[in-house]
Amino acid sequence: MKTPARLASLLEDGLIDEVLRQLMSGKEATVYVVRCGEEVRCAKVYKEANKRSFRQSVDYTEGRRVKNSRQGRAMAKGSKFGRESQEAAWQSAEVDALYQLADAGVSVPVPYNFYEGVLLMELVVDANGHAAPRLNDISLTAEQARLHHQGLIQEVVRMLCAGIVHGDLSEFNILMSERGPVIIDLPQAVDAAANNNAREMLERDVNNLKDYFGHFAPDLLSSEYAKEMWALYARGDLKPDTALTGRFHVSHKAVDLKGVMREIEDTKKAEAARLIRLAEAKADPLL
Numbered sequence: 001m002k003t004p005a006r007l008a009s010l011l012e013d014g015l016i017d018e019v020l021r022q023l024m025s026g027k028e029a030t031v032y033v034v035r036c037g038e039e040v041r042c043a044k045v046y047k048e049a050n051k052r053s054f055r056q057s058v059d060y061t062e063g064r065r066v067k068n069s070r071q072g073r074a075m076a077k078g079s080k081f082g083r084e085s086q087e088a089a090w091q092s093a094e095v096d097a098l099y100q101l102a103d104a105g106v107s108v109p110v111p112y113n114f115y116e117g118v119l120l121m122e123l124v125v126d127a128n129g130h131a132a133p134r135l136n137d138i139s140l141t142a143e144q145a146r147l148h149h150q151g152l153i154q155e156v157v158r159m160l161c162a163g164i165v166h167g168d169l170s171e172f173n174i175l176m177s178e179r180g181p182v183i184i185d186l187p188q189a190v191d192a193a194a195n196n197n198a199r200e201m202l203e204r205d206v207n208n209l210k211d212y213f214g215h216f217a218p219d220l221l222s223s224e225y226a227k228e229m230w231a232l233y234a235r236g237d238l239k240p241d242t243a244l245t246g247r248f249h250v251s252h253k254a255v256d257l258k259g260v261m262r263e264i265e266d267t268k269k270a271e272a273a274r275l276i277r278l279a280e281a282k283a284d285p286l287l
Contacts, residue, residue, distance in 0.1 A: 145216035169205035
């Protein structure tokens, strides 16, 4: 096929040897199948901001770090340099997330290189060696739905333990590979600790999985994995191998306000007494 302009420099610099075909075109990128030596890989070419339908939102970019204060000021002002910096940060967010999640053992495509707005990564394939289908393109039995749902919940747990929330997880960005479900499309990934919207996004991701797999296994629709997961994470008790139950109990027990106030007053009195003793000791070192 004719070489896309955005891939020409990768051919010239020897990062890829041949463009085989276009695999898909999505809201923020076009993906090509390429040959790199003896291996077949993917080249994800990010679309320019004015040519894609997925708009960057402060909900996603909140908490993301920038390289320096100059970039931060330019991005805040919306200058040309700022827009270019914001676009570069948006693209590199997926690259950073992929490397981080791959290191954490999350089932994502293996990243190989990021060059001039093009991400080179593993081509995820099915048992026959063909490009793996998306989850929404296959039919499942109730047993398969429960199995894959449980596996993906564990992947989301590993992601959260690595400090990342996908932010747009659904049946449309999960590939069914020979090794099981593989999570893709992470440019909107958010920092679980630094982004105030992380909890809401996690619940949306997990509930998207519940709703989809619930079509095949209706018993999943009553599960509460998102709330259980976040509660454990917030307490610092969530581990990559934590076994979740899918149940979450919200306590409606009334708070003993008078008891809390008494504890606060007792603490204040104890602190006041300590300060008095400290002042007396300073005034008379022999005490």
